[in-house]
Amino acid sequence: MTAPLLSIRDLHLRMSSFDGRAHVLNGINLTVNRGEIWGLVGESGCGKSLTGLSVSRLQPTPPAHYTAGEILLEGQDLLKLSPSQMQRLRGKRIGMIFQDPTTNLNPAFRIGEQLVDVALAAADRDPEVIGCAPNAGRRECRQAARKLAGEMLTRVGIPNALARLDDYPHQFSGGMRQRVLIAMALIGRPDLLIADEPTTALDVSVQAQILELIKNSVKDFDMGVVLITHNLGVVAQTCSHVAVMYAGNIVESGPVAAVIGNPVHPYTRALMSAIPTRETRRGELRGLAGSVPNLITPPPGCRFAPRCQFAQPACTTAMPAPVSVGDNHAAACIRVNEMEALVDD
Amino acid sequence: MTEIMLEIDNVSKIYPGRRGIFGTSPEVHALKNVSLSVRKGESFGLVGESGSGKTTLTRSILHLETPTSGSIRVQGQDLGKLSEAELRRLRSRVQIVFQDPYASLNPRMSVYDIVTEPLVIHHETLGLTNRQRSDRAAELLSLVGMGSQHLHRYPHEFSGGQRQRICIARALASGPELLLLDEPTSALDVSVQAQVLNLLCELQDRLGLTYFFISHDLAVVRYLCDRVALINRGEIVEQGDCAQIFDAPKSEYARMLIGAMPEVKVPA
Numbered sequence: 001m002t003a004p005l006l007s008i009r010d011l012h013l014r015m016s017s018f019d020g021r022a023h024v025l026n027g028i029n030l031t032v033n034r035g036e037i038w039g040l041v042g043e044s045g046c047g048k049s050l051t052g053l054s055v056s057r058l059q060p061t062p063p064a065h066y067t068a069g070e071i072l073l074e075g076q077d078l079l080k081l082s083p084s085q086m087q088r089l090r091g092k093r094i095g096m097i098f099q100d101p102t103t104n105l106n107p108a109f110r111i112g113e114q115l116v117d118v119a120l121a122a123a124d125r126d127p128e129v130i131g132c133a134p135n136a137g138r139r140e141c142r143q144a145a146r147k148l149a150g151e152m153l154t155r156v157g158i159p160n161a162l163a164r165l166d167d168y169p170h171q172f173s174g175g176m177r178q179r180v181l182i183a184m185a186l187i188g189r190p191d192l193l194i195a196d197e198p199t200t201a202l203d204v205s206v207q208a209q210i211l212e213l214i215k216n217s218v219k220d221f222d223m224g225v226v227l228i229t230h231n232l233g234v235v236a237q238t239c240s241h242v243a244v245m246y247a248g249n250i251v252e253s254g255p256v257a258a259v260i261g262n263p264v265h266p267y268t269r270a271l272m273s274a275i276p277t278r279e280t281r282r283g284e285l286r287g288l289a290g291s292v293p294n295l296i297t298p299p300p301g302c303r304f305a306p307r308c309q310f311a312q313p314a315c316t317t318a319m320p321a322p323v324s325v326g327d328n329h330a331a332a333c334i335r336v337n338e339m340e341a342l343v344d345d
Numbered sequence: 346m347t348e349i350m351l352e353i354d355n356v357s358k359i360y361p362g363r364r365g366i367f368g369t370s371p372e373v374h375a376l377k378n379v380s381l382s383v384r385k386g387e388s389f390g391l392v393g394e395s396g397s398g399k400t401t402l403t404r405s406i407l408h409l410e411t412p413t414s415g416s417i418r419v420q421g422q423d424l425g426k427l428s429e430a431e432l433r434r435l436r437s438r439v440q441i442v443f444q445d446p447y448a449s450l451n452p453r454m455s456v457y458d459i460v461t462e463p464l465v466i467h468h469e470t471l472g473l474t475n476r477q478r479s480d481r482a483a484e485l486l487s488l489v490g491m492g493s494q495h496l497h498r499y500p501h502e503f504s505g506g507q508r509q510r511i512c513i514a515r516a517l518a519s520g521p522e523l524l525l526l527d528e529p530t531s532a533l534d535v536s537v538q539a540q541v542l543n544l545l546c547e548l549q550d551r552l553g554l555t556y557f558f559i560s561h562d563l564a565v566v567r568y569l570c571d572r573v574a575l576i577n578r579g580e581i582v583e584q585g586d587c588a589q590i591f592d593a594p595k596s597e598y599a600r601m602l603i604g605a606m607p608e609v610k611v612p613a
């Protein structure tokens with residue numbers, strides 16, 4: 001049996017800050033296979049980005065401390081790699097789209113050059129990427145990489161792409177720069193793509209186009225994807241699986257059809273009912289009151305308890321373990337089995 | 346008869362082409378013969394893709410842009426024909442809330458300074474004393490569900506939803522009748538978005554406000570708005586009652602947008 005593409009096991013992350021140590025990831029378990037697109041959803045501050053940054057090892061230590069767990073990429077623990085080994089994996093095996101400035105475009109270099117550099121670096125591992133023979137000369141490789149860069153820009157919907165390869169980033173609008181970043185993440189044909197809110201700043205039709213592009217790339221290159229978003233609509237449209245995060249835990253996970261079609265965790269249900277639908281009457285949107293707790297002194301037991309309408313004294317005694325509620329569908333709530341009866345009234 | 350709050354009459358806006366070091370750029374027809382009217386007390390939605398002209402239209406309503414042709418009337422007053430003084434008075438009645446609550450608050454101003462700034466700007470029209478301004482600041486914060494303990498804090502101490510509440514409080518300060526909302530919830534979490542949408546509904550009921558609401562998010566528009574117009578490349582392609590457009594869109598463009606709209610619903 002081959003190891004899964006990505007397997008995060010019992011990952012615990014503490015963050016030191018001025019106010020103390022925050023328990024920001026509290027035993028994350030997540031397995032992503034090739035061909036799967038996992039949506040990671042939850043309110044802001046729940047640990048979605050830190051999960052993504054941990055996989056790409058872009059979270060500096062300190063302030064981060066990994067106190068337990070492992071992050072396995074086809075069996076290899078990324079937490080044990082040296083910075084230079086990790087550097088080699090990024091861009092080749094792990095592609096990333098972050099809104100974080102550390103991975104933004106370099107304003108001093110032309111768009112085309114930046115894409116070509118990433119493609120050439122990836123071609124060191126696999127010359128297939130740019131479609132060059134292994135013994136091809138540097139010149140020939142550069143030309144092939146440039147051709148590929150033009151194709152990728154076209155694929156992400158930049159009109160007149162070849163002519164724009166010689167532009168500098170400031171000549172592109174915000175939405176176009178985001179598409180360039182996506183092209184850059186995909187050009188090396190990574191095995192795993194981590195995309196943190198890749199379409200949040202874009203409008204619905206460009207968003208639909210980018211999500212389609214990610215879906216097609218999964219098929220074409222047999223990648224696995226972790227798509228971080230706070231938009232459940234995006235998850236429903238794009239993902240095969242979803243993990244719902246709350247305050248540093250995955251509280252519900254499984255195939256999209258199961259989780260969205262039959263959400264059992266009170267947090268998942270609350271998130272979904274905050275989205276207006278056809279039937280929602282004006283003024284009757286059921287917001288989710290309160291906010292994500294402070295993670296320096298998190299509430300005892302179930303961290304959702306202070307906001308949960310079904311909380312009981314037993315909820316605060318211990319952190320609920322995930323309970324299987326169906327094929328590959330699990331939820332971490334001690335009352336999952338009562339949920340059907342509870343929501344009926 | 347229903348009173349008309351805002352009337353856009355055959356408005357076009359052409360940005361002239363420019364000759365620069367990177368070659369010439371052609372002129373841009375940002376708005377083409379746009380006509381619509383917003384009734385007093387209703388929520389009117391404007392939906393369109395990026396670059397379709399929504400912000401240009403909003404800026405024209407605020408008189409920050411002058412249309413190339415056509416006219417804009419607020420409660421019957423033609424913006425193009427008003428004197429500076431009349432415009433200033435009108436501006437206190439039309440306010441805007443922007444998309445990004447992080448970018449639109451000055452980090453060096455306290456909440457008190459932020460929400461009272463419009464009172465200072467419109468001093469001439471409103472004529473409040475310092476004492477009245479302080480009272481008004483506290484009242485505004487309580488309107489948006491915050492308290493006077495927040496008055497002397499700075500924007501970085503607040504969450505996205507709280508910042509958007511502060512932006513709304515600032516917009517309400519001068520007692521406007523028409524609020525332009527340019528994607529006020531698209532930078533927020535769904536849970537916070539729900540709170541802000543509920544707040545907007547409540548404020549409208551209490552204060553009788555008229556909303557001109559811009560969004561890419563059709564679900565939000567359907568929820569909040571009575572009527573909607575769809576804009577594509579500077580042209581209005583369809584407008585009418587929300588229910589009618591969502592249930593029986595006539596144009597290809599409306600069908601495309603509604604088709605791209607994901608539905609997520611908690612099963613009963």
Ligand SMILES: Nc1ncnc2c1ncn2[C@@H]1O[C@H](COP(=O)(O)OP(=O)(O)OP(=O)(O)O)[C@@H](O)[C@H]1O
Pocket residue numbers: 203360373374375393394395396397398399400401402
């Ligand atoms: N000052 C300007 N000079 C030249 N062209 C402009 C100017 N401002 C806007 N435009 C152009 O006018 C068109 C409409 O722009 P506008 O900002 O109104 O779009 P929008 O619908 O608000 O888009 P978004 O959803 O991205 O905010 C675009 O093609 C834009 O590039």
Ligand SMILES: Nc1ncnc2c1ncn2[C@@H]1O[C@H](COP(=O)(O)OP(=O)(O)O)[C@@H](O)[C@H]1O
Pocket residue numbers: 015016017022024042043044045046047048049050051063295
């Ligand atoms: N550099 C940091 N130092 C201290 N705490 C941090 C840092 N980055 C994030 N956090 C905290 O970790 C938690 C999770 O953050 P994040 O992963 O960014 O959330 P999300 O992406 O779900 O919005 C939050 O409580 C946040 O305040």
Ligand code: SF4
Pocket residue numbers: 265266267302303304305306308309310311312315320332333334335336
């Ligand atoms: S364990 Fe208790 S508090 Fe936590 S989600 Fe379930 S019912 Fe709510």
Ligand SMILES: [Mg+2]
Pocket residue numbers: 045048049
């Ligand atoms: Mg994040």
Ligand SMILES: [Mg+2]
Pocket residue numbers: 399400401
């Ligand atoms: Mg705009």
